[in-house]
Amino acid sequence: MKIPKEIKNIIEKLNKTGFEAFIVGGCVRDILRSKKPNDWDITTNAKPEEIQKIFPKSFIENEFGTVTILTESEDETLKEIEITPYRIESEYSDLRHPDKIEWAKTLEEDLKRRDFTVNAMAMEIKDRKYKVIDLFGGLKDLKNKIIKAVGNPDERFKEDALRLMRAIRFVVTLDNLPCFEWEIEERTKTAIKENAHLLEKISNERIRDELVKILMSKNGARGIEILRRYGLLKYIIPELEEGFGMGQNKHHIYQVYEHMLLSLNYACQKDFPLLVKIAALLHDIGKPRTKQGEGPNCTFYNHEVVGAEMTKKILERLKFPKKDIEKVVKLVRYHLFYYNKDEVSESSVRRLLRNVGPENFDDLLKVRQADRIGSGVPKAEPFRLRYLRYVAEKVLQDPISVKMLKVNGNDVMKILNLKPGPKVGQVLDILLGYVLNDPSKNDRNFLENEIKKLGQLSDTEISQLAQNARIEREKIEQKRDEMTKQKYWIS
Ligand code: ATP
Ligand code: MG
Numbered sequence: 442m443k444i445p446k447e448i449k450n451i452i453e454k455l456n457k458t459g460f461e462a463f464i465v466g467g468c469v470r471d472i473l474r475s476k477k478p479n480d481w482d483i484t485t486n487a488k489p490e491e492i493q494k495i496f497p498k499s500f501i502e503n504e505f506g507t508v509t510i511l512t513e514s515e516d517e518t519l520k521e522i523e524i525t526p527y528r529i530e531s532e533y534s535d536l537r538h539p540d541k542i543e544w545a546k547t548l549e550e551d552l553k554r555r556d557f558t559v560n561a562m563a564m565e566i567k568d569r570k571y572k573v574i575d576l577f578g579g580l581k582d583l584k585n586k587i588i589k590a591v592g593n594p595d596e597r598f599k600e601d602a603l604r605l606m607r608a609i610r611f612v613v614t615l616d617n618l619p620c621f622e623w624e625i626e627e628r629t630k631t632a633i634k635e636n637a638h639l640l641e642k643i644s645n646e647r648i649r650d651e652l653v654k655i656l657m658s659k660n661g662a663r664g665i666e667i668l669r670r671y672g673l674l675k676y677i678i679p680e681l682e683e684g685f686g687m688g689q690n691k692h693h694i695y696q697v698y699e700h701m702l703l704s705l706n707y708a709c710q711k712d713f714p715l716l717v718k719i720a721a722l723l724h725d726i727g728k729p730r731t732k733q734g735e736g737p738n739c740t741f742y743n744h745e746v747v748g749a750e751m752t753k754k755i756l757e758r759l760k761f762p763k764k765d766i767e768k769v770v771k772l773v774r775y776h777l778f779y780y781n782k783d784e785v786s787e788s789s790v791r792r793l794l795r796n797v798g799p800e801n802f803d804d805l806l807k808v809r810q811a812d813r814i815g816s817g818v819p820k821a822e823p824f825r826l827r828y829l830r831y832v833a834e835k836v837l838q839d840p841i842s843v844k845m846l847k848v849n850g851n852d853v854m855k856i857l858n859l860k861p862g863p864k865v866g867q868v869l870d871i872l873l874g875y876v877l878n879d880p881s882k883n884d885r886n887f888l889e890n891e892i893k894k895l896g897q898l899s900d901t902e903i904s905q906l907a908q909n910a911r912i913e914r915e916k917i918e919q920k921r922d923e924m925t926k927q928k929y930w931i932s
Pocket of ligand 1: 465466467468479480482554555556557560561601603604
Protein backbone atom coordinates (compact mmCIF):
# COMPACT_ATOMS: atom_id res chain seq x y z
CA MET A 442 0.00 0.00 0.00
CA LYS A 443 1.48 3.32 -1.08
CA ILE A 444 1.33 6.39 1.12
CA PRO A 445 0.03 9.29 -0.99
CA LYS A 446 2.43 12.11 -1.70
CA GLU A 447 0.09 14.67 -0.09
CA ILE A 448 0.50 12.86 3.23
CA LYS A 449 4.25 12.46 2.86
CA ASN A 450 4.60 16.16 2.04
CA ILE A 451 2.73 17.26 5.14
CA ILE A 452 4.77 15.00 7.40
CA GLU A 453 8.00 16.11 5.79
CA LYS A 454 7.13 19.79 6.25
CA LEU A 455 6.31 19.28 9.91
CA ASN A 456 9.54 17.32 10.45
CA LYS A 457 11.60 20.00 8.70
CA THR A 458 10.20 22.63 11.03
CA GLY A 459 11.33 20.47 13.93
CA PHE A 460 8.07 18.74 14.90
CA GLU A 461 7.25 15.08 15.25
CA ALA A 462 4.49 13.82 12.95
CA PHE A 463 2.93 10.42 12.31
CA ILE A 464 -0.01 8.98 10.50
CA VAL A 465 -2.22 7.44 13.12
CA GLY A 466 -5.42 5.52 13.94
CA GLY A 467 -7.75 3.99 11.38
CA CYS A 468 -5.56 4.83 8.39
CA VAL A 469 -2.58 2.91 9.80
CA ARG A 470 -4.86 -0.03 10.52
CA ASP A 471 -6.19 0.08 6.96
CA ILE A 472 -2.75 0.35 5.33
CA LEU A 473 -1.58 -2.65 7.32
CA ARG A 474 -4.48 -4.71 6.05
CA SER A 475 -3.99 -3.42 2.50
CA LYS A 476 -7.21 -1.44 2.37
CA LYS A 477 -7.54 2.11 1.15
CA PRO A 478 -8.26 4.29 4.22
CA ASN A 479 -11.53 6.28 4.32
CA ASP A 480 -9.62 9.24 5.64
CA TRP A 481 -6.11 10.13 6.71
CA ASP A 482 -5.22 11.34 10.16
CA ILE A 483 -1.92 12.86 11.16
CA THR A 484 -0.87 13.52 14.74
CA THR A 485 1.94 15.83 15.83
CA ASN A 486 3.47 17.58 18.81
CA ALA A 487 2.89 20.93 17.08
CA LYS A 488 0.06 23.07 18.49
CA PRO A 489 -2.83 24.23 16.27
CA GLU A 490 -1.36 27.73 15.75
CA GLU A 491 2.01 26.25 14.87
CA ILE A 492 0.40 23.90 12.35
CA GLN A 493 -1.52 26.75 10.76
CA LYS A 494 1.65 28.79 10.43
CA ILE A 495 3.22 25.99 8.36
CA PHE A 496 0.04 25.38 6.33
CA PRO A 497 -1.76 28.66 5.65
CA LYS A 498 -4.39 26.89 3.52
CA SER A 499 -6.11 25.36 6.52
CA PHE A 500 -8.82 25.87 9.11
CA ILE A 501 -9.49 24.80 12.70
CA GLU A 502 -12.60 22.73 12.79
CA ASN A 503 -13.42 21.35 16.21
CA GLU A 504 -12.82 21.69 19.90
CA PHE A 505 -10.03 19.08 19.73
CA GLY A 506 -7.68 21.47 17.98
CA THR A 507 -7.83 19.54 14.72
CA VAL A 508 -6.41 21.54 11.84
CA THR A 509 -7.76 20.64 8.42
CA ILE A 510 -5.32 21.15 5.55
CA LEU A 511 -6.72 21.73 2.08
CA THR A 512 -4.79 20.02 -0.69
CA GLU A 513 -5.20 20.13 -4.44
CA SER A 514 -5.76 16.39 -4.69
CA GLU A 515 -8.41 14.94 -7.01
CA ASP A 516 -8.97 12.07 -4.58
CA GLU A 517 -11.96 12.72 -2.28
CA THR A 518 -10.17 11.12 0.69
CA LEU A 519 -7.18 13.43 0.25
CA LYS A 520 -8.81 16.79 -0.45
CA GLU A 521 -8.87 17.59 3.26
CA ILE A 522 -6.31 16.12 5.61
CA GLU A 523 -6.71 16.38 9.36
CA ILE A 524 -3.83 17.04 11.69
CA THR A 525 -4.58 16.69 15.39
CA PRO A 526 -2.06 17.64 18.06
CA TYR A 527 -1.17 14.93 20.60
CA ARG A 528 -3.76 15.05 23.29
CA ILE A 529 -4.90 13.42 26.51
CA GLU A 530 -8.52 13.06 27.41
CA SER A 531 -9.39 13.78 30.98
CA GLU A 532 -12.73 13.43 32.80
CA TYR A 533 -15.88 12.64 30.84
CA SER A 534 -18.46 13.67 33.41
CA ASP A 535 -21.28 13.70 30.83
CA LEU A 536 -20.03 10.46 29.22
CA ARG A 537 -20.00 12.25 25.89
CA HIS A 538 -17.34 14.89 25.74
CA PRO A 539 -14.12 15.16 27.64
CA ASP A 540 -14.43 18.03 30.14
CA LYS A 541 -11.32 19.68 28.87
CA ILE A 542 -8.83 18.90 26.16
CA GLU A 543 -5.26 18.75 27.29
CA TRP A 544 -2.35 18.60 24.93
CA ALA A 545 -0.08 15.64 25.49
CA LYS A 546 3.69 15.78 25.27
CA THR A 547 4.30 12.37 23.75
CA LEU A 548 2.91 10.16 21.05
CA GLU A 549 2.47 7.42 23.63
CA GLU A 550 0.01 9.50 25.63
CA ASP A 551 -1.96 10.21 22.48
CA LEU A 552 -2.12 6.55 21.46
CA LYS A 553 -3.31 5.59 24.95
CA ARG A 554 -6.53 7.60 24.60
CA ARG A 555 -7.57 5.75 21.44
CA ASP A 556 -10.31 3.14 21.62
CA PHE A 557 -9.04 -0.22 20.34
CA THR A 558 -5.57 -1.68 19.90
CA VAL A 559 -5.93 -1.95 16.12
CA ASN A 560 -6.86 1.76 16.05
CA ALA A 561 -4.02 2.80 18.33
CA MET A 562 -1.02 2.38 16.09
CA ALA A 563 1.03 5.12 14.46
CA MET A 564 3.39 5.02 11.51
CA GLU A 565 6.57 6.99 11.13
CA ILE A 566 7.49 8.00 7.58
CA LYS A 567 11.06 9.17 7.23
CA ASP A 568 13.31 9.09 4.18
CA ARG A 569 10.94 6.68 2.47
CA LYS A 570 11.21 4.30 5.42
CA TYR A 571 8.09 3.29 7.30
CA LYS A 572 8.06 2.19 10.92
CA VAL A 573 4.99 1.03 12.80
CA ILE A 574 4.70 2.19 16.40
CA ASP A 575 2.63 -0.43 18.15
CA LEU A 576 2.54 0.00 21.92
CA PHE A 577 -0.55 -2.09 22.72
CA GLY A 578 -0.28 -5.19 20.56
CA GLY A 579 -2.37 -3.82 17.70
CA LEU A 580 -0.40 -5.72 15.04
CA LYS A 581 -1.04 -9.04 16.71
CA ASP A 582 -4.73 -8.24 17.16
CA LEU A 583 -5.00 -7.13 13.55
CA LYS A 584 -3.56 -10.45 12.46
CA ASN A 585 -5.92 -12.42 14.68
CA LYS A 586 -8.88 -10.13 13.96
CA ILE A 587 -9.49 -9.15 17.55
CA ILE A 588 -11.11 -5.97 18.81
CA LYS A 589 -9.59 -5.21 22.17
CA ALA A 590 -9.85 -2.04 24.22
CA VAL A 591 -6.67 -0.10 24.91
CA GLY A 592 -6.08 -0.29 28.67
CA ASN A 593 -8.90 -1.10 31.08
CA PRO A 594 -12.00 -1.80 28.98
CA ASP A 595 -14.46 -0.93 31.73
CA GLU A 596 -12.91 2.52 32.22
CA ARG A 597 -12.65 3.12 28.50
CA PHE A 598 -16.35 2.44 27.89
CA LYS A 599 -17.27 4.60 30.86
CA GLU A 600 -15.25 7.46 29.34
CA ASP A 601 -17.15 7.34 26.06
CA ALA A 602 -20.03 4.91 25.71
CA LEU A 603 -20.17 5.28 21.93
CA ARG A 604 -17.17 2.93 21.95
CA LEU A 605 -19.63 0.16 22.86
CA MET A 606 -21.15 0.48 19.40
CA ARG A 607 -17.86 1.21 17.70
CA ALA A 608 -16.53 -2.17 18.87
CA ILE A 609 -19.35 -3.94 17.08
CA ARG A 610 -19.10 -1.66 14.08
CA PHE A 611 -15.46 -2.65 13.60
CA VAL A 612 -16.27 -6.35 14.04
CA VAL A 613 -18.68 -6.22 11.10
CA THR A 614 -17.02 -3.65 8.85
CA LEU A 615 -13.34 -4.56 8.91
CA ASP A 616 -13.78 -7.71 6.83
CA ASN A 617 -16.45 -9.69 5.10
CA LEU A 618 -14.65 -12.97 4.79
CA PRO A 619 -16.71 -15.94 5.89
CA CYS A 620 -14.90 -18.18 8.44
CA PHE A 621 -12.55 -15.31 9.29
CA GLU A 622 -14.88 -13.01 11.17
CA TRP A 623 -13.55 -10.48 13.64
CA GLU A 624 -14.17 -11.13 17.32
CA ILE A 625 -14.20 -9.13 20.49
CA GLU A 626 -11.65 -10.00 23.15
CA GLU A 627 -13.16 -11.54 26.31
CA ARG A 628 -12.57 -8.74 28.84
CA THR A 629 -13.66 -6.16 26.31
CA LYS A 630 -16.77 -8.23 25.61
CA THR A 631 -17.65 -8.50 29.30
CA ALA A 632 -17.18 -4.77 29.73
CA ILE A 633 -19.51 -4.08 26.80
CA LYS A 634 -22.24 -6.20 28.34
CA GLU A 635 -21.80 -4.62 31.75
CA ASN A 636 -21.83 -1.07 30.44
CA ALA A 637 -24.50 -1.47 27.76
CA HIS A 638 -26.92 0.84 29.64
CA LEU A 639 -24.49 3.74 29.24
CA LEU A 640 -25.55 3.96 25.62
CA GLU A 641 -28.60 5.78 26.96
CA LYS A 642 -26.41 8.80 27.60
CA ILE A 643 -25.16 8.98 24.03
CA SER A 644 -26.77 11.41 21.61
CA ASN A 645 -29.07 9.86 19.04
CA GLU A 646 -27.08 11.43 16.21
CA ARG A 647 -23.89 9.64 17.22
CA ILE A 648 -25.80 6.38 17.65
CA ARG A 649 -27.38 6.82 14.22
CA ASP A 650 -24.01 7.37 12.55
CA GLU A 651 -22.61 4.13 13.99
CA LEU A 652 -25.80 2.24 13.15
CA VAL A 653 -25.60 3.46 9.57
CA LYS A 654 -22.00 2.25 9.31
CA ILE A 655 -23.08 -1.16 10.58
CA LEU A 656 -25.97 -1.32 8.10
CA MET A 657 -23.80 -0.20 5.20
CA SER A 658 -21.61 -3.27 5.58
CA LYS A 659 -22.28 -6.66 4.06
CA ASN A 660 -22.49 -8.02 7.60
CA GLY A 661 -25.17 -5.56 8.71
CA ALA A 662 -27.56 -8.24 9.94
CA ARG A 663 -24.84 -9.92 11.94
CA GLY A 664 -24.09 -6.52 13.46
CA ILE A 665 -27.69 -6.10 14.61
CA GLU A 666 -27.68 -9.56 16.16
CA ILE A 667 -24.42 -8.88 18.01
CA LEU A 668 -25.89 -5.62 19.29
CA ARG A 669 -28.81 -7.64 20.65
CA ARG A 670 -26.65 -10.33 22.25
CA TYR A 671 -24.53 -7.73 24.00
CA GLY A 672 -27.58 -5.91 25.32
CA LEU A 673 -27.13 -2.79 23.18
CA LEU A 674 -30.03 -3.16 20.77
CA LYS A 675 -32.60 -2.20 23.37
CA TYR A 676 -31.02 1.26 23.57
CA ILE A 677 -31.01 1.64 19.80
CA ILE A 678 -34.17 0.04 18.32
CA PRO A 679 -35.94 -1.72 21.24
CA GLU A 680 -38.96 -2.34 18.98
CA LEU A 681 -36.96 -4.99 17.12
CA GLU A 682 -36.73 -7.09 20.25
CA GLU A 683 -40.54 -7.28 20.56
CA GLY A 684 -40.43 -9.84 17.76
CA PHE A 685 -37.61 -11.84 19.30
CA GLY A 686 -38.75 -15.42 19.94
CA MET A 687 -42.20 -14.64 18.53
CA GLY A 688 -43.60 -17.36 16.30
CA GLN A 689 -45.59 -16.65 13.16
CA ASN A 690 -48.39 -18.55 11.44
CA LYS A 691 -48.31 -21.53 9.13
CA HIS A 692 -47.11 -19.43 6.19
CA HIS A 693 -43.77 -18.74 7.85
CA ILE A 694 -40.90 -20.90 8.99
CA TYR A 695 -39.04 -18.14 10.87
CA GLN A 696 -39.88 -16.10 13.94
CA VAL A 697 -40.63 -12.39 13.46
CA TYR A 698 -37.20 -11.11 14.57
CA GLU A 699 -35.36 -13.81 12.65
CA HIS A 700 -37.34 -13.00 9.53
CA MET A 701 -36.57 -9.27 9.74
CA LEU A 702 -32.87 -9.97 10.15
CA LEU A 703 -32.79 -12.49 7.33
CA SER A 704 -34.50 -9.94 5.09
CA LEU A 705 -31.90 -7.36 6.07
CA ASN A 706 -29.19 -9.92 5.44
CA TYR A 707 -30.36 -10.42 1.88
CA ALA A 708 -30.44 -6.64 1.36
CA CYS A 709 -26.88 -6.42 2.73
CA GLN A 710 -25.60 -9.28 0.60
CA LYS A 711 -27.09 -7.58 -2.47
CA ASP A 712 -25.66 -4.19 -1.47
CA PHE A 713 -29.09 -2.59 -1.71
CA PRO A 714 -29.21 1.14 -0.87
CA LEU A 715 -29.18 2.06 2.82
CA LEU A 716 -32.85 3.07 2.95
CA VAL A 717 -33.91 -0.21 1.36
CA LYS A 718 -31.88 -2.03 3.99
CA ILE A 719 -33.59 -0.09 6.76
CA ALA A 720 -37.00 -0.85 5.25
CA ALA A 721 -36.07 -4.54 4.94
CA LEU A 722 -35.09 -4.54 8.61
CA LEU A 723 -38.24 -2.75 9.76
CA HIS A 724 -40.86 -4.02 7.30
CA ASP A 725 -42.55 -6.33 9.83
CA ILE A 726 -41.85 -4.20 12.91
CA GLY A 727 -45.64 -3.85 13.43
CA LYS A 728 -46.23 -7.59 13.70
CA PRO A 729 -45.72 -8.06 17.45
CA ARG A 730 -48.23 -5.32 18.27
CA THR A 731 -50.88 -6.63 15.88
CA LYS A 732 -50.58 -10.34 16.53
CA GLN A 733 -53.86 -12.07 17.27
CA GLY A 734 -54.16 -15.65 18.38
CA GLU A 735 -51.38 -18.16 18.74
CA GLY A 736 -50.04 -21.04 16.71
CA PRO A 737 -50.42 -21.83 13.03
CA ASN A 738 -53.54 -19.68 12.58
CA CYS A 739 -52.44 -16.47 14.26
CA THR A 740 -52.85 -13.23 12.29
CA PHE A 741 -51.10 -9.87 11.98
CA TYR A 742 -53.85 -7.72 10.45
CA ASN A 743 -52.82 -4.17 9.67
CA HIS A 744 -49.22 -4.75 10.68
CA GLU A 745 -48.02 -2.69 7.74
CA VAL A 746 -49.99 0.35 8.92
CA VAL A 747 -48.86 0.00 12.54
CA GLY A 748 -45.36 -0.79 11.28
CA ALA A 749 -45.24 2.38 9.17
CA GLU A 750 -46.16 4.48 12.24
CA MET A 751 -43.54 2.73 14.34
CA THR A 752 -40.94 3.18 11.60
CA LYS A 753 -41.63 6.91 11.58
CA LYS A 754 -41.14 7.15 15.35
CA ILE A 755 -37.97 5.05 15.31
CA LEU A 756 -36.32 7.02 12.52
CA GLU A 757 -37.38 10.38 14.00
CA ARG A 758 -35.90 9.34 17.31
CA LEU A 759 -32.65 8.47 15.55
CA LYS A 760 -32.69 11.87 13.81
CA PHE A 761 -32.73 10.60 10.25
CA PRO A 762 -33.40 13.30 7.63
CA LYS A 763 -37.08 13.93 7.04
CA LYS A 764 -36.91 12.94 3.38
CA ASP A 765 -35.36 9.57 4.23
CA ILE A 766 -37.97 8.92 6.92
CA GLU A 767 -40.80 9.60 4.47
CA LYS A 768 -39.36 7.17 2.00
CA VAL A 769 -38.75 4.31 4.44
CA VAL A 770 -42.21 4.81 5.95
CA LYS A 771 -43.75 4.40 2.49
CA LEU A 772 -41.69 1.29 1.78
CA VAL A 773 -42.86 -0.29 5.04
CA ARG A 774 -46.48 0.86 4.58
CA TYR A 775 -46.81 -0.63 1.08
CA HIS A 776 -44.54 -3.66 1.29
CA LEU A 777 -47.54 -5.99 1.21
CA PHE A 778 -48.81 -5.25 -2.31
CA TYR A 779 -50.47 -8.09 -4.21
CA TYR A 780 -48.72 -9.37 -7.25
CA ASN A 781 -50.45 -12.46 -8.45
CA LYS A 782 -50.79 -11.99 -12.20
CA ASP A 783 -54.59 -12.12 -12.07
CA GLU A 784 -54.71 -9.47 -9.35
CA VAL A 785 -52.36 -7.08 -11.10
CA SER A 786 -54.63 -4.77 -13.03
CA GLU A 787 -53.46 -1.54 -14.54
CA SER A 788 -55.60 0.37 -12.06
CA SER A 789 -54.21 -1.45 -9.01
CA VAL A 790 -50.65 -0.80 -10.18
CA ARG A 791 -51.52 2.82 -10.86
CA ARG A 792 -52.81 3.09 -7.27
CA LEU A 793 -49.66 1.47 -5.85
CA LEU A 794 -47.48 3.84 -7.85
CA ARG A 795 -49.46 6.79 -6.59
CA ASN A 796 -49.14 5.61 -2.97
CA VAL A 797 -45.49 4.73 -2.89
CA GLY A 798 -44.34 7.24 -5.53
CA PRO A 799 -43.00 6.13 -8.92
CA GLU A 800 -39.48 7.09 -7.78
CA ASN A 801 -39.71 4.51 -4.95
CA PHE A 802 -41.18 1.66 -6.98
CA ASP A 803 -37.89 -0.09 -7.72
CA ASP A 804 -36.88 0.10 -4.09
CA LEU A 805 -40.26 -1.26 -3.00
CA LEU A 806 -39.67 -4.31 -5.19
CA LYS A 807 -36.24 -4.70 -3.59
CA VAL A 808 -37.83 -4.69 -0.14
CA ARG A 809 -40.27 -7.30 -1.34
CA GLN A 810 -37.43 -9.46 -2.69
CA ALA A 811 -35.64 -9.19 0.64
CA ASP A 812 -38.90 -10.10 2.39
CA ARG A 813 -39.34 -13.18 0.19
CA ILE A 814 -35.81 -14.46 0.58
CA GLY A 815 -35.94 -13.69 4.28
CA SER A 816 -38.93 -16.02 4.56
CA GLY A 817 -36.89 -18.88 3.20
CA VAL A 818 -38.41 -18.75 -0.29
CA PRO A 819 -35.50 -19.38 -2.62
CA LYS A 820 -36.35 -17.30 -5.70
CA ALA A 821 -36.25 -13.54 -5.34
CA GLU A 822 -37.79 -12.39 -8.57
CA PRO A 823 -40.25 -14.82 -10.04
CA PHE A 824 -42.36 -14.19 -13.09
CA ARG A 825 -44.92 -12.38 -10.95
CA LEU A 826 -42.55 -9.58 -10.01
CA ARG A 827 -41.41 -9.17 -13.57
CA TYR A 828 -45.00 -8.95 -14.69
CA LEU A 829 -45.64 -6.25 -12.09
CA ARG A 830 -42.63 -4.29 -13.35
CA TYR A 831 -43.98 -4.58 -16.86
CA VAL A 832 -47.41 -3.24 -15.93
CA ALA A 833 -45.84 -0.41 -13.92
CA GLU A 834 -43.69 0.68 -16.83
CA LYS A 835 -46.69 0.48 -19.09
CA VAL A 836 -48.87 2.72 -16.96
CA LEU A 837 -45.99 5.17 -16.48
CA GLN A 838 -45.34 5.51 -20.21
CA ASP A 839 -46.66 8.71 -21.73
CA PRO A 840 -49.73 7.83 -23.73
CA ILE A 841 -49.40 8.35 -27.45
CA SER A 842 -52.05 10.99 -28.06
CA VAL A 843 -52.83 14.18 -29.93
CA LYS A 844 -51.94 16.02 -26.69
CA MET A 845 -48.31 15.56 -27.76
CA LEU A 846 -48.85 17.89 -30.72
CA LYS A 847 -47.70 21.51 -30.74
CA VAL A 848 -51.12 22.50 -32.08
CA ASN A 849 -54.57 21.71 -30.67
CA GLY A 850 -58.22 21.58 -31.67
CA ASN A 851 -58.67 25.33 -31.27
CA ASP A 852 -55.92 25.96 -33.79
CA VAL A 853 -57.59 23.61 -36.26
CA MET A 854 -61.00 25.28 -35.81
CA LYS A 855 -59.54 28.75 -36.20
CA ILE A 856 -57.47 28.04 -39.29
CA LEU A 857 -60.16 26.05 -41.10
CA ASN A 858 -63.04 28.09 -39.73
CA LEU A 859 -64.74 24.97 -38.32
CA LYS A 860 -67.20 24.35 -35.52
CA PRO A 861 -66.52 21.60 -32.96
CA GLY A 862 -67.14 18.20 -34.53
CA PRO A 863 -65.47 14.95 -35.61
CA LYS A 864 -63.47 16.65 -38.38
CA VAL A 865 -61.34 18.53 -35.84
CA GLY A 866 -60.24 15.27 -34.24
CA GLN A 867 -59.62 13.69 -37.62
CA VAL A 868 -57.28 16.50 -38.65
CA LEU A 869 -55.35 16.12 -35.39
CA ASP A 870 -55.10 12.35 -35.87
CA ILE A 871 -53.60 12.88 -39.32
CA LEU A 872 -51.07 15.38 -37.94
CA LEU A 873 -50.12 12.96 -35.16
CA GLY A 874 -49.43 10.37 -37.86
CA TYR A 875 -46.92 12.77 -39.48
CA VAL A 876 -45.23 13.46 -36.17
CA LEU A 877 -44.98 9.79 -35.19
CA ASN A 878 -43.18 9.15 -38.46
CA ASP A 879 -40.85 12.08 -37.98
CA PRO A 880 -40.73 13.80 -34.58
CA SER A 881 -39.01 16.86 -36.05
CA LYS A 882 -42.33 17.68 -37.72
CA ASN A 883 -43.82 18.58 -34.34
CA ASP A 884 -43.32 22.24 -35.09
CA ARG A 885 -46.04 24.86 -34.90
CA ASN A 886 -45.31 26.53 -38.24
CA PHE A 887 -45.11 23.26 -40.09
CA LEU A 888 -48.32 21.92 -38.53
CA GLU A 889 -50.27 25.13 -39.19
CA ASN A 890 -49.26 24.90 -42.80
CA GLU A 891 -50.36 21.26 -42.97
CA ILE A 892 -53.73 22.21 -41.43
CA LYS A 893 -54.22 24.68 -44.28
CA LYS A 894 -53.33 22.02 -46.84
CA LEU A 895 -55.78 19.52 -45.29
CA GLY A 896 -58.47 22.21 -45.57
CA GLN A 897 -58.33 21.74 -49.36
CA LEU A 898 -59.43 18.09 -49.09
CA SER A 899 -62.97 16.71 -49.03
CA ASP A 900 -64.58 15.36 -45.84
CA THR A 901 -64.38 11.79 -47.16
CA GLU A 902 -60.70 12.14 -47.96
CA ILE A 903 -59.99 13.53 -44.47
CA SER A 904 -61.94 10.77 -42.80
CA GLN A 905 -60.06 8.12 -44.81
CA LEU A 906 -56.64 9.63 -44.00
CA ALA A 907 -57.57 9.82 -40.28
CA GLN A 908 -58.66 6.19 -40.32
CA ASN A 909 -55.28 5.15 -41.81
CA ALA A 910 -53.43 7.27 -39.27
CA ARG A 911 -55.23 5.55 -36.37
CA ILE A 912 -54.37 2.11 -37.68
CA GLU A 913 -50.72 3.14 -37.95
CA ARG A 914 -50.81 4.49 -34.41
CA GLU A 915 -52.20 1.23 -33.01
CA LYS A 916 -49.35 -0.61 -34.68
CA ILE A 917 -46.83 1.67 -33.01
CA GLU A 918 -48.52 1.18 -29.63
CA GLN A 919 -48.43 -2.56 -30.07
CA LYS A 920 -44.79 -2.44 -31.02
CA ARG A 921 -43.99 -0.42 -27.92
CA ASP A 922 -45.85 -2.90 -25.74
CA GLU A 923 -43.95 -5.76 -27.35
CA MET A 924 -40.68 -4.05 -26.50
CA THR A 925 -41.71 -3.46 -22.89
CA LYS A 926 -42.75 -7.09 -22.62
CA GLN A 927 -39.43 -8.25 -24.02
CA LYS A 928 -37.59 -6.03 -21.56
CA TYR A 929 -39.23 -7.89 -18.66
CA TRP A 930 -39.20 -11.32 -20.27
CA ILE A 931 -42.96 -11.50 -20.45
CA SER A 932 -44.28 -13.39 -23.43
P1 ATP B 1 -13.20 4.75 9.64
O1 ATP B 1 -12.63 3.68 8.80
O2 ATP B 1 -14.68 4.69 9.75
O3 ATP B 1 -12.69 6.12 9.31
P2 ATP B 1 -11.54 5.01 11.97
O4 ATP B 1 -10.96 3.96 12.85
O5 ATP B 1 -10.62 5.79 11.13
O6 ATP B 1 -12.67 4.36 11.11
P3 ATP B 1 -12.51 7.50 12.92
O7 ATP B 1 -13.84 7.78 13.54
O8 ATP B 1 -12.16 8.07 11.61
O9 ATP B 1 -12.36 5.93 12.92
O10 ATP B 1 -11.43 7.93 14.00
C1 ATP B 1 -10.02 7.92 13.73
C2 ATP B 1 -9.27 7.38 14.93
O11 ATP B 1 -9.55 8.18 16.09
C3 ATP B 1 -9.67 5.97 15.35
O12 ATP B 1 -8.99 5.00 14.61
C4 ATP B 1 -9.27 5.97 16.82
O13 ATP B 1 -7.90 5.83 16.98
C5 ATP B 1 -9.65 7.37 17.25
N1 ATP B 1 -11.04 7.49 17.75
C6 ATP B 1 -12.13 7.86 17.06
N2 ATP B 1 -13.22 7.88 17.82
C7 ATP B 1 -12.83 7.49 19.04
C8 ATP B 1 -13.50 7.31 20.30
N3 ATP B 1 -14.80 7.53 20.41
N4 ATP B 1 -12.73 6.93 21.35
C9 ATP B 1 -11.40 6.72 21.22
N5 ATP B 1 -10.73 6.86 20.09
C10 ATP B 1 -11.42 7.25 19.01
MG1 MG C 1 -10.98 7.29 9.87
